[in-house]
Structures are given as structure tokens and as C-alpha cells.
Amino acid sequence: MPPPAIPEPAHAEVDSMLSRKFGKEIANYFAGSPLNRVSFLRTDNVFLSAALKHPSTSFLLFNNLAPLAKDSTQLEYVNFEDVRPLIGDDPYSKSEEQMIEEYNSTVTISQLLFLGLDEDKRSGFEWKSIYHGSPYFALDVTPKGSVSSAAEKLIETVKSRSLQFVEGRMHMSLPAPQAAIYAQARALLDWNARNPFCAGCGQPTLSINAGMKRTCPPKDMASVTEQSSIGSTTDAKPAKDRPDCVTRKGISNLCFPRTDPTVIMAVISADGERVLLGRQKRWPPHWYSTLAGFVEPAESVEEAVRREVWEESGVKLGRVVIHSTQPWPYPANLMIGAVGQCVPGGEEIILKHDPELEDAKWVNMAEVKEALEVGTSGLGEDPEPGYKEGGLRLPPRTAIANQLLTAVTGGFLEGAVTAPRI
Numbered sequence: 001m002p003p004p005a006i007p008e009p010a011h012a013e014v015d016s017m018l019s020r021k022f023g024k025e026i027a028n029y030f031a032g033s034p035l036n037r038v039s040f041l042r043t044d045n046v047f048l049s050a051a052l053k054h055p056s057t058s059f060l061l062f063n064n065l066a067p068l069a070k071d072s073t074q075l076e077y078v079n080f081e082d083v084r085p086l087i088g089d090d091p092y093s094k095s096e097e098q099m100i101e102e103y104n105s106t107v108t109i110s111q112l113l114f115l116g117l118d119e120d121k122r123s124g125f126e127w128k129s130i131y132h133g134s135p136y137f138a139l140d141v142t143p144k145g146s147v148s149s150a151a152e153k154l155i156e157t158v159k160s161r162s163l164q165f166v167e168g169r170m171h172m173s174l175p176a177p178q179a180a181i182y183a184q185a186r187a188l189l190d191w192n193a194r195n196p197f198c199a200g201c202g203q204p205t206l207s208i209n210a211g212m213k214r215t216c217p218p219k220d221m222a223s224v225t226e227q228s229s230i231g232s233t234t235d236a237k238p239a240k241d242r243p244d245c246v247t248r249k250g251i252s253n254l255c256f257p258r259t260d261p262t263v264i265m266a267v268i269s270a271d272g273e274r275v276l277l278g279r280q281k282r283w284p285p286h287w288y289s290t291l292a293g294f295v296e297p298a299e300s301v302e303e304a305v306r307r308e309v310w311e312e313s314g315v316k317l318g319r320v321v322i323h324s325t326q327p328w329p330y331p332a333n334l335m336i337g338a339v340g341q342c343v344p345g346g347e348e349i350i351l352k353h354d355p356e357l358e359d360a361k362w363v364n365m366a367e368v369k370e371a372l373e374v375g376t377s378g379l380g381e382d383p384e385p386g387y388k389e390g391g392l393r394l395p396p397r398t399a400i401a402n403q404l405l406t407a408v409t410g411g412f413l414e415g416a417v418t419a420p421r422i
Contacts, residue, residue: 003397007032007176026324029398033180035116035136042210047127048092051135053080056123060138062189066165067182075178076163083139086110086150096208103217105204108145111192113138113211115184138185172398183329190331191257201245214255216247258332263304264292265338266404269347272413275368278360287393290401305338313360314350318343323407326400337400367392369409
């Protein structure tokens with residue numbers, strides 16, 4: 001099976017001062033989504049209601065964060081009639097203000113996300129004669145609470161169509177546009193699932209903004225529901241006021257999905273002839289990659305690159321430049337790809353600072369280039385044809401580490417544009 005294509009650079013056909021100086025923009029796997037997110041419409045429940053029920057609308061289902069697919073190379077979508085038994089006739093029939101006012105912490109709601117509009121598909125859906133395209137949503141069908149029965153029925157229905165929920169991280173074989181849609185949906189579903197309670201007061205939160213924000217409602221209708229369940233019609237209680245919460249004051253009332261910046265870097269020797277590679281103990285034999293680590297608070301990207309390289313390998317870097325970035329939905333990272341060059345005399349490898357790596361070594365450019373041709377693969381996968389046992393193994397093209405190594409062995413250091421990727 002051939003590896004999936006990498007997303008095309010944005011506006012690759014447009015000539016500009018920037019493209020002439022720096023080359024075409026680099027697009028990495030999990031980026032390059034075909035969807036216009038129209039983020040400013042996420043609070044418009046009338047728009048969301050119309051998009052939800054349009055005949056061209058696609059729903060991507062997830063069960064415990066595993067997406068619905070034909071196989072590991074093709075996602076599969078369902079329509080509104082398929083999901084109606086789980087989400088009801090119109091979950092967007094009320095404004096966000098009404099939803100917050102009527103919030104009931106005892107009611108289980110399957111997480112629904114609006115992902116965007118595919119403008120390349122002129123399917124008849126339009127909004128205010130300005131925004132066009134087929135709407136895309138994602139839905140968490142994991143059985144839980146009062147929706148367990150409906151969720152289980154939906155799962156059985158789609159499985160009867162010879163479809164499956166693909167487990168694990170085997171989603172780097174998807175076509176690039178589908179991988180980007182999957183990455184967006186997975187990251188948002190994971191964030192919602194991890195934040196059911198308010199960090200300020202510990203009370204349950206409500207998902208709004210079509211899945212892009214969580215809020216801490218000031219009242220809870222659960223007390224009214226409890227009173228009604230007793231059967232009393234004369235002593236009905238008003239909705240219970242919840243404790244004061246810092247998230248409802250001033251501009252602190254925002255809780256949006258997090259993205260954790262992570263640096264990943266190709267490190268070049270002072271003479272420009274070698275590349276620093278490292279490996280973790282759990283990796284297959286001969287498998288190496290570029291170094292990486294999290295950006296810390298009050299730290300620039302360049303500083304994070306230099307710090308992480310020194311902590312993990314003892315190598316000291318001078319100049320650092322940004323190459324490209326890659327979304328990484330496991331669970332919510334933005335990989336910031338960089339190239340850094342070692343200062344003269346700073347190439348000694350010392351692994352005792354932060355014992356994260358099992359090994360680190362300098363590899364000459366020719367060996368890296370050969371490994372990029374025949375020694376790449378995902379973890380647990382076989383290398384490409386032509387690989388000789390004992391040779392260097394590297395991450396696949398879908399990993400930004402591969403793109404960084406391709407760049408430094410293909411002319412990036414001389415300011416040349418690398419050869420087109422196929």
C-alpha cells in the first residue's frame with residue numbers, strides 16, 4: 001500500500017516576494033483541511049440547525065475516540081436520519097442563552113461538533129447567500145448514561161454495513177484531507193471528554209459554541225427534575241443557584257479547547273555535515289528520530305528548542321529557524337518544526353541531564369538521505385523495499401520529523417527549495 005500523500009502547499013501557484021525568498025509553504029500531515037470552519041457561526045443556532053439537517057450533511061462518528069471507517073485508509077460518514085435517534089430532532093433548536101438557562105446536570109447529551117463547510121462540494125446548502133458547501137459534523141456515540149441504549153443501537157447499525165471503528169493510532173494511512181478532518185474532530189472530542197467539570201468551582205460544565213467552548217452555568221435545573229420525580233405539583237422548587245465561580249466574572253468566563261505547543265527539531269552540526277538523532281528505549285532496533293519536547297511558559301520557541309536539545313542530549317545550539325508546523329491530535333499538540341545548528345565546540349553528546357533518550361548520535365547527511373529513501377516506516381511497521389537489516393530507520397513521511405530531515409538533506413540549509421514531494 002503506497003503511503004498517503006502530504007497536503008499541498010497553500011497557494012502554491014501564486015508568485016510572491018515571500019515564496020521567492022523562502023520557497024513554498026510546507027504543509028504537514030493532519031493539516032490542510034478542506035473545510036472552512038466559519039468559526040463565527042458556531043454561536044448561531046439557526047445556522048447550525050439548518051446545516052445539521054441538510055441532505056448533504058456528513059456526520060463522522062467516534063466510539064471511544066475511534067473513528068468510523070471502511071478500513072484504515074478510508075473514513076465513512078452517516079447522515080442525519082442515522083443519528084436522529086441519538087441526538088433528537090434538533091439539538092440546536094434553542095439559543096445558547098436558553099441552553100444555559102435550562103441547564104440540567106443530570107441529563108446526558110452526546111457530544112456533537114460542527115466542523116465546517118466543504119466549499120468544494122456545492123451541494124445546495126448556503127447561508128445568507130454568502131457561505132456555501134456541504135456541512136460536516138462529528139458525533140461521539142460512546143454509550144454513556146441515559147443515551148447508552150440509543151448509542152449502542154447506532155453502533156450496531158453502522159457495523160451491520162460492514163463498517164468499523166478503527167482503534168489506536170492507525171490513522172496515518174488516511175488520505176490527507178480526511179486525516180485533517182479526523183484530527184480536528186478527535187482533538188475536540190477528547191478535550192470535551194476531559195473537561196466535564198469546571199476548573200474554577202468543580203461543578204459540571206456545558207458544551208456550547210457547537211463543541212468549541214465549555215461554560216459553567218449559574219443555575220442547575222436538576223433540583224426541579226428531582227422535585228418533579230417525587231410527584232409533587234404544589235411545592236415545585238426553582239432552579240438551584242450554583243456557587244459563585246471565577247469563570248463567570250469579567251473576561252475569565254472563557255474555556256476553550258487547549259493546544260499544547262511542542263517543538264521538534266532537526267539539529268545540524270557546526271560544519272553542516274551531520275544530523276543529531278535520538279531514540280527511545282521502546283522503539284524498534286535501529287529506529288531513530290529528531291528530538292522534541294514541550295514549550296514551557298514564558299519561553300520562546302527558539303529558547304525551547306535550545307533548552308530541550310541541551311537537556312536531552314547535552315548538545316548546545318546557536319541559531320534556530322522555524323521550518324513548518326503540524327497539528328498532532330494525540331491529544332492536542334501543535335508540533336512546531338525547527339532547524340537548529342550547533343555552536344562550534346558544542347557537539348559533545350551527554351545523556352545524563354534528562355535521561356529520556358536511550359541513545360543519541362551524529363549521523364552524516366548521506367546516511368540520513370539513504371534512510372529517507374528506504375528506511376522509513378511507522379512504529380511497528382516494516383521498512384520500505386530496499387532496506388538492509390541494520391541500517392538506519394526513520395519516521396514516515398506523514399511525520400514532521402521526516403519533513404525536517406528531508407529539508408536539511410535536500411537544500412534547505414542553502415536556501416534552495418526542496419524537490420517536490422509525491
